[in-house]
């Protein structure tokens with residue numbers, strides 16, 4: 001009896017003392033199960049991790065990467081450890097293998113206002129040949145002359161929409177207002193229609209592959225005219241009165257305004273900030289030296305790009321090829337500024 005009584009007493013004591021422990025064990029189990037469940041599904045949702053559905057039949061064949069041998073004539077990484085993309089620093093087969101299974105859509109904005117519609121045909125035809133081949137691409141053509149947009153045969157999985165925007169009699173305004181129009185079009189539709197976005201100058205042609213190696217959270221391109229210069233020679237905005245101001249002893253690279261890219265949301269923030277600052281300057285009767293390009297450079301100084309494209313991705317036809325540029329991928333055509341622009 002004593003034994004029994006003790007047991008009962010013991011049991012009773014045990015239950016009243018153990019309640020918190022039992023609850024703890026239950027809570028712990030629930031948390032653990034939740035964690036396992038969440039990590040499994042979040043991994044499935046994370047597009048950066050390729051899912052090897054059928055391990056037996058999957059083979060990845062490409063040249064073995066070397067730790068010791070690579071390009072030594074150019075710098076292929078920024079001091080904040082973002083890649084600088086040059087020919088020979090990436091394997092196109094390998095990067096396509098990573099990005100293609102993600103089923104991505106790439107938005108591409110291009111402005112063709114006034115006489116610049118004449119550049120559309122070559123831009124689009126060469127993009128079909130070289131730009132993001134094998135990916136879903138949605139071109140957004142902004143123009144005041146929708147009837148002059150040429151019809152270009154697009155490959156499967158590629159679409160083009162024409163969006164009418166007002167013209168202007170100042171090229172500076174056309175160029176700079178791209179930020180505002182990209183911002184509002186992302187709000188209206190692009191954020192639902194694409195994963196990445198590239199915003200490009202129309203007066204240009206593609207000459208070689210521009211592919212998935214260029215994808216990243218926030219992507220900028222080094223301007224071909226200034227990469228050999230010291231930063232005090234960069235044509236940044238130098239007047240402190242402008243919100244694009246960069247002092248002589250600051251700056252990384254001089255980025256070209258002809259290309260901004262990245263995740264739709266990151267480019268959205270960039271365009272929104274640059275647009276607001278451009279308008280703030282306008283309110284103070286100041287226009288930055290190179291309009292939106294100056295604001296872009298200021299933005300990127302404090303919001304570092306996660307990937308930087310070498311001048312292979314933004315060349316100019318009038319410029320002779322230099323030895324470090326092995327491939328010209330995208331290049332601005334020679335144009336008669338006085339003839340194509342609404343003002344000089």
Ligand SMILES: CC(=O)N[C@H]1[C@@H](OP(=O)(O)OP(=O)(O)OC[C@H]2O[C@@H](n3ccc(=O)[nH]c3=O)[C@H](O)[C@@H]2O)O[C@H](CO)[C@H](O)[C@@H]1O
Pocket residue numbers: 110111112113114115116171172174175200201202203223255256257258259290291292293314332340341342
């Ligand atoms: C290579 C490069 O980085 N170029 C930049 C540079 O000069 P660019 O000489 O390249 O400027 P641009 O005349 O090509 O103008 C930029 C873009 O605005 C559009 N546009 C312009 C005028 C016009 O009448 N109709 C029209 O549609 C068109 O898409 C054009 O590609 O500086 C500009 C800012 O001042 C932009 O930052 C450009 O991107």
Ligand SMILES: [Mn+2]
Pocket residue numbers: 201202203258332
């Ligand atoms: Mn241009």
